[in-house]
Amino acid sequence: MATNTQHFQKTSFLSFSRIGVIASHTFTQLVRMKVFYFLVVFVILLWAAKQIILPNQTGGDGSPEQELRLLKSTGFAAMNMFSMLLALSATALLIPKDIEDRTIYTILCKPVPRLDYLLGKLLGVLVLIFVSLVAMDLVLSFFLHQKASGMIALQTEQLVARGTPQEVINEQLAGLKAHGLTINIHFATIAIFLKAIVIASIALLISTFSSSTLFTLILTLIIIVIGLIQADAREYATMMAQFGEQNKLSNISLGVAIFFPDLQFLSIEDGVIDGRNVPMSIMLQISMVAILYFAIYVVLSWFAFRKKEF
Amino acid sequence: MSESSKMKSESKPAFAVEIRNLVKTYRSSFKRETFRAVDDVSLSIAAGEVYGLIGPNGSGKSTTMKALLGLVAPTSGICNVFGCDARRVDARSEIGFLPENPYFYKHQTAAETLKFYGKLCGIRGKELKNRVDELLDLVSLNHARNRRLNGYSKGMLQRVGLAQALIQNPKLLVLDEPTAGVDPIGSREIRDLIFRLKEDGVTIFLCSHLLEQVQEVCDRVGIIFEGQMVNEGTLEELTSIESQHELVIENADDSLLESITELVKQHSSSGAKLVSSGKPRSSLEKLFIETANSRIKNSKENK
Numbered sequence: 235m236a237t238n239t240q241h242f243q244k245t246s247f248l249s250f251s252r253i254g255v256i257a258s259h260t261f262t263q264l265v266r267m268k269v270f271y272f273l274v275v276f277v278i279l280l281w282a283a284k285q286i287i288l289p290n291q292t293g294g295d296g297s298p299e300q301e302l303r304l305l306k307s308t309g310f311a312a313m314n315m316f317s318m319l320l321a322l323s324a325t326a327l328l329i330p331k332d333i334e335d336r337t338i339y340t341i342l343c344k345p346v347p348r349l350d351y352l353l354g355k356l357l358g359v360l361v362l363i364f365v366s367l368v369a370m371d372l373v374l375s376f377f378l379h380q381k382a383s384g385m386i387a388l389q390t391e392q393l394v395a396r397g398t399p400q401e402v403i404n405e406q407l408a409g410l411k412a413h414g415l416t417i418n419i420h421f422a423t424i425a426i427f428l429k430a431i432v433i434a435s436i437a438l439l440i441s442t443f444s445s446s447t448l449f450t451l452i453l454t455l456i457i458i459v460i461g462l463i464q465a466d467a468r469e470y471a472t473m474m475a476q477f478g479e480q481n482k483l484s485n486i487s488l489g490v491a492i493f494f495p496d497l498q499f500l501s502i503e504d505g506v507i508d509g510r511n512v513p514m515s516i517m518l519q520i521s522m523v524a525i526l527y528f529a530i531y532v533v534l535s536w537f538a539f540r541k542k543e544f
Numbered sequence: 545m546s547e548s549s550k551m552k553s554e555s556k557p558a559f560a561v562e563i564r565n566l567v568k569t570y571r572s573s574f575k576r577e578t579f580r581a582v583d584d585v586s587l588s589i590a591a592g593e594v595y596g597l598i599g600p601n602g603s604g605k606s607t608t609m610k611a612l613l614g615l616v617a618p619t620s621g622i623c624n625v626f627g628c629d630a631r632r633v634d635a636r637s638e639i640g641f642l643p644e645n646p647y648f649y650k651h652q653t654a655a656e657t658l659k660f661y662g663k664l665c666g667i668r669g670k671e672l673k674n675r676v677d678e679l680l681d682l683v684s685l686n687h688a689r690n691r692r693l694n695g696y697s698k699g700m701l702q703r704v705g706l707a708q709a710l711i712q713n714p715k716l717l718v719l720d721e722p723t724a725g726v727d728p729i730g731s732r733e734i735r736d737l738i739f740r741l742k743e744d745g746v747t748i749f750l751c752s753h754l755l756e757q758v759q760e761v762c763d764r765v766g767i768i769f770e771g772q773m774v775n776e777g778t779l780e781e782l783t784s785i786e787s788q789h790e791l792v793i794e795n796a797d798d799s800l801l802e803s804i805t806e807l808v809k810q811h812s813s814s815g816a817k818l819v820s821s822g823k824p825r826s827s828l829e830k831l832f833i834e835t836a837n838s839r840i841k842n843s844k845e846n847k
Contacts, residue, residue: 256664
């Protein structure tokens with residue numbers, strides 16, 4: 235066919251400014267849904283966890299690390315729950331709602347490539363999760379620092395009163411400091427965010443071909459559960475194989491590993507709760523894996539969405 | 545920047561819209577049955593023309609529009625906008641679309657909504673601000689510009705829809721039931737706006753169930769039924785009865801009317817006959833608008 239087109243503004247395949255417009259709009263949309271109220275609940279929860287004094291601590295002879303562990307595990311559990319819920323529900327809801335309300339017509343009828351629309355929506359959700367996690371990280375850091383420094387001061391006072399040498403005091407406090415506010419807390423927050431990125435991109439992929447929000451939510455939830463337990467299944471299958479028992483489970487777990495994300499691999503919070511250090515190499519590894527999952531799911535979403543009819 | 549670069553022009557297209565042998569078939573969930581929503585529809589709209597597509601529900605009007613907007617892919621056939629394939633994103637830089645009963649993001653105000661759509665079209669800064677002000681004035685929503693859309697009436701939402709469709713100064717405006725749910729005054733304002741846009745050279749493609757309105761604003765009309773274009777032409781071609789003539793006389797007394805009736809009888813041998821006579825009626829819409837306007841004027845005077 236002859237291309238006797240008149241002057242048309244060429245629309246670039248990918249425009250960061252357009253993606254930014256959609257992302258900031260999605261962010262505002264979610265903020266106005268009052269999702270940040272969760273932060274108030276988070277502050278109350280951590281404040282309550284900070285007040286808890288375990289029975290074996292009252293005499294001051296037990297392991298004070300337990301209380302810090304409790305504070306950290308409460309904080310990370312709440313952060314995980316919030317980011318997972320938001321990544322799942324917000325992403326699963328946004329596109330089907332736009333289709334249902336027909337707002338998608340008015341957007342896609344502007345010079346907006348579908349990839350820009352998808353990325354904008356996804357980034358809007360991710361920015362919201364990021365901002366929330368940063369806020370929660372600050373709250374956790376504040377409470378943890380307060381509790382740990384209080385404990386360190388008390389322990390130092392008790393040990394000095396007993397006439398303990400400085401080297402012994404330093405040695406005893408090192409364990410407590412490792413459970414206090416360290417860079418590992420922030421690394422764990424980053425890992426939670428990486429998990430949220432993967433979950434949100436799975437929800438995005440499913441919402442591009444699903445016709446109902448409920449179906450998207452349920453299917454994404456199933457994938458999350460598979461993602462959280464698949465490492466255990468794989469380990470079990472490997473162990474069975476070592477004993478020469480090649481059963482169906484080995485094959486299934488191998489298949490699952492190919493098609494579903496390993497969310498357990500991205501979880502480093504347990505180690506941080508136990509006061510262990512997170513090497514930079516692990517952070518790099520999990521970041522690469524999360525980005526790879528993100529890229530795969532976004533490309534698949536785009537393939538499903540680019541020819542979708544409304 | 546590549547976005548602002550212009551595509552090379554080869555020649556000026558003859559039509560703003562060109563749809564040739566458009567077929568759109570849908571398959572059922574399990575692909576057992578097929579349904580032909582649009583069946584070999586062809587139409588063309590010249591630049592600056594107002595074209596109305598009418599037909600009953602489910603006749604294929606919206607599908608034809610969606611194909612033109614790239615929201616559905618034709619099974620076969622061609623849809624061009626100013627010579628550019630409608631499936632290309634580029635084509636949409638010249639199209640403004642108002643869907644039937646548009647819903648917008650309720651958390652936004654009218655001004656925010658227009659800014660959002662303007663930014664999607666690459667408009668920024670002072671240009672965007674001026675354009676938003678201009679459009680809010682045009683659709684008479686300046687008084688409610690900072691109110692969230694969840695407090696808007698259906699008619700107000702329709703006007704926001706129209707403003708967003710016009711945000712990038714499109715050369716083609718596609719309106720799907722532009723006056724659905726709008727009161728007669730709002731409906732008339734939209735009609736007047738269509739006339740104004742036509743004067744500015746904007747091509748308008750509209751679907752409506754309100755035939756009287758289509759008749760008022762459209763240069764040409766297409767009638768679509770069960771996915772097929774069954775009739776198309778100018779209003780004069782479609783609606784005039786070639787064998788009849790209408791005279792409207794002001795201040796005629798009874799004797800003049802009797803004389804005219806007598807004259808027609810004298811020519812009865814040539815087949816001429818008086819079919820009907822009487823006083824022309826004002827439309828109910830006109831009566832409603834006159835009453836409403838006079839009430840508004842009175843209440844303003846009383847204040």
